[in-house]
Each structure stands twice: as structure tokens, then as C-alpha cells.
Amino acid sequence: MTVVELRASPNEADVKASAERTIRTEIAAMALLADALKGPLGRDVARAVDMMAECAGRVIVTGMGKSGHIAAKAAATLASTGTPAQFVHPAEASHGDLGMITRADVILALSWSGETKELASILSYAKRFRVTVVAITSRAASTLGHAADVPLVLPIGEEACPLGLAPTSSAVAQLAMADALAVALLERRGFTPTDFHTFHPGGRLGARLQFVGDLMHRGQDVPLVPLGTPMREAIIAMSAKGFGTVGIVDAGGTLRGVITDGDLRRHLDSDILRQPVENVMSKAPKTIERDVLAGAALEAMNTAKISTLFVTEEGRLVGILHMHDLLRAGVA
Known part of the structure; x- marks a missing residue:
């Protein structure tokens, strides 16, 4: 024993x-x-x-x-x-x-x-x-x-x-x-991070190494109106796309400003529906380039405490990225 x-x-x-x-x-x-x-x-x-x-x-x-x-x-x-x-x-x-x-x-x-x-x-x-x-x-x-x-x-x-x-x-x-x-x-x-992504396509790390351009919405899905648009039409465009924001572009497609739900609340006391978008928009919108890593986009959103970023390429607007897109991809 x-x-x-x-x-x-x-x-x-x-x-x-x-x-x-x-x-x-x-x-x-x-x-x-x-x-x-x-x-x-x-x-x-x-x-x-x-x-x-x-x-x-x-x-x-x-x-x-x-x-x-x-x-x-x-x-x-x-x-x-x-x-x-x-x-x-x-x-x-x-x-x-x-x-x-x-x-x-x-x-x-x-x-x-x-x-x-x-x-x-x-x-x-x-x-x-x-x-x-x-x-x-x-x-x-x-x-x-x-x-x-x-x-x-x-x-x-x-x-x-x-x-x-x-x-x-x-x-x-x-x-x-x-x-x-x-x-x-x-x-x-x-x-480079691009090389790293080649060898790490899976899991949370692989998700963070995707590019903004891979996850963004583009074309008709992007809420856009030109400068001079009445706010009544801008609100309709904002509501139709479901991002809670609308981008304001000039004739060359360059983003000049954005209007968010917060901007609408700040102008409730004015005759907002008859004003042009440039009177309401925020003129220094935060943007991100399409060739930036998704992990960097998540950090930018968290730092600025926002849920969307308009995506640019050489200054021209090419898409929009929402926090939900990062969540679905497993980045966040």
C-alpha cells in the first residue's frame, strides 16, 4: 500500500x-x-x-x-x-x-x-x-x-x-x-503590415489587418448631397441610407463637410429645413484613406467617439465605413 x-x-x-x-x-x-x-x-x-x-x-x-x-x-x-x-x-x-x-x-x-x-x-x-x-x-x-x-x-x-x-x-x-x-x-x-496580413488572414489579427477599402460601402450606398442642397433633401438622403450622417461634396467629388444627427439637434431652434446644407454642416469632417488598416480605423473611431468615417482616396470621397462593418468583420 x-x-x-x-x-x-x-x-x-x-x-x-x-x-x-x-x-x-x-x-x-x-x-x-x-x-x-x-x-x-x-x-x-x-x-x-x-x-x-x-x-x-x-x-x-x-x-x-x-x-x-x-x-x-x-x-x-x-x-x-x-x-x-x-x-x-x-x-x-x-x-x-x-x-x-x-x-x-x-x-x-x-x-x-x-x-x-x-x-x-x-x-x-x-x-x-x-x-x-x-x-x-x-x-x-x-x-x-x-x-x-x-x-x-x-x-x-x-x-x-x-x-x-x-x-x-x-x-x-x-x-x-x-x-x-x-x-x-x-x-x-x-x-510591412501588408506583408503581415498575407500570412495572417484569419482570426482577430487577420481581421484587423484588412483594409478600409475592403470593408467600406461605396457607390449608391454612400449618403451624399452636393453643396447648395436644401436641408429638407439632405435629411431625406440621410434617412434613406441609415448611417445617421450625410456627406456634402463639391462638383469635383471632394468632401466639404458632413451633417450628423448631432448637427440636426444643434439647429432645431432655427428654420433648418429651408437652409442650405453649408449652413448646418460640420466643415472639418474626420476621414480615413481607403488603404489604411481596419485596426487603425477602429482606433480612430474610438478616439473621436464616432461611429462612421467617410473614406477618401487622394482627397476624393470613395466610401463610408461604419462601426458595424468593423464588428461584422471581427475587427472590434
Whole structure:
């Protein structure tokens, strides 16, 4: 019969203290890494970025255990930010997956100790076919450190695990270095929000990366009247389109003002129906360009506390965007 020792449950204060200690320990490891970048590590990172940016193939990212999880995330981050990348599991490499690696690729191998046995097949293959290897490790004098063309040797900080065994601070350091490489490559390639949208069409992020021109109403759906229109006709146009606003344009199609429900309320004491629209309209309407990201349109609406924006292209009115359009698209 197995006797299970029951331990007293930690109280809330103990849990908070433990969580804070973990976070602060990992922050200290990040500070150590940032300081190391001011020395030889920084020069090695620059060399690694050059090699990955100039390779004609992909960045093959590999690692085992916790380093493998970080490597898989690194491959996904690289791929989504414009650097073709693929994760190759080192244990599967010797069973056929080495065929995924070509001479045109660069290998990014992660191992904190640098002695991960499962990496042997990949390192041997890289040496045989002269495939460039960049390593993220903590030991320059390790098997991986010696095999790498560019070893990125990270400083050894204190693990947050009180036993000093579970990869905690070390895993965060590897993740941060992989992110640093991805961001440096992103900036070097001149990666734009448009490029980002190409790789992120789904979900909330993809929705925010749509363009205003993709979501706006256009043509006959846009409530418009020309300068000089009597307010009686402008109110009919406003009501017919259902946006709670109407745009006032000149003969060239340039937006000169807008009339909203608020403008109508502010002029109730006057003989509003007989006035021309220019006497009632707001002459400095907020607009947005059609090639602006939907996320920016949402921010503009929230900042101005409005629910519609007229859309322009080189000064000419081309559409209207309502908060409901952003909601339907999943932006808001």
C-alpha cells in the first residue's frame, strides 16, 4: 500500500510570492542576456542574421524537449514575419526527415547544454553537405557549440525553478533570442503590415489587418448631397441610407463637410429645413484613406467617439465605413 504524504495547501500570500519570485528571476535572466548583446554575442547575432537573410532556402529550426518547443515556436514566428522557416524534429531527422534540409538552407539549432544526442544526425548531415549551422546554446565548448558556424552563446542565469532543474529562465532566454533574430530579419527585409496580413488572414489579427477599402460601402450606398442642397433633401438622403450622417461634396467629388444627427439637434431652434446644407454642416469632417488598416480605423473611431468615417482616396470621397462593418468583420 502506497502512503501519500499530504502537504498543507499554500496560502494566497505564498502563491503570490512564488509567482513574483519566478517573474523577477526570469527578468534578471533577460537583463543578463541584454547586457551580453553589448559584447561578442551581439556581433555573433549580426553574423547569424546576415546568414539567414542571405540564404536562398529556408531556416530549418530544430531542438529537443523544451528547446524543441521553443524551436517550433521560433519557426512559426520566422515564417509569419517573412523568413521562410520549417521545424524539423531531431529524433525524426534520422528516419527520413533529413530530406527536408537542403544545401541552400540555414539550420538554427537550440540546445541549452549543447549536448543533445538527438541533434547528432542533423549536425553530421550539415557537416557532410556544408549546410550552415547557427546554434543557440549556453556552452561554447559543447558538441553543438563546436559544430556551429555561428554559436550564439547565451549567459547562464539563475533558473526560476527552486530545484534548478526545470528549464525556466533558460527557456525564456532561448525564446527571447529566437524572437530577436526574427525581429531583426523582419526589419532587415522591410516587412510591412501588408506583408503581415498575407500570412495572417484569419482570426482577430487577420481581421484587423484588412483594409478600409475592403470593408467600406461605396457607390449608391454612400449618403451624399452636393453643396447648395436644401436641408429638407439632405435629411431625406440621410434617412434613406441609415448611417445617421450625410456627406456634402463639391462638383469635383471632394468632401466639404458632413451633417450628423448631432448637427440636426444643434439647429432645431432655427428654420433648418429651408437652409442650405453649408449652413448646418460640420466643415472639418474626420476621414480615413481607403488603404489604411481596419485596426487603425477602429482606433480612430474610438478616439473621436464616432461611429462612421467617410473614406477618401487622394482627397476624393470613395466610401463610408461604419462601426458595424468593423464588428461584422471581427475587427472590434
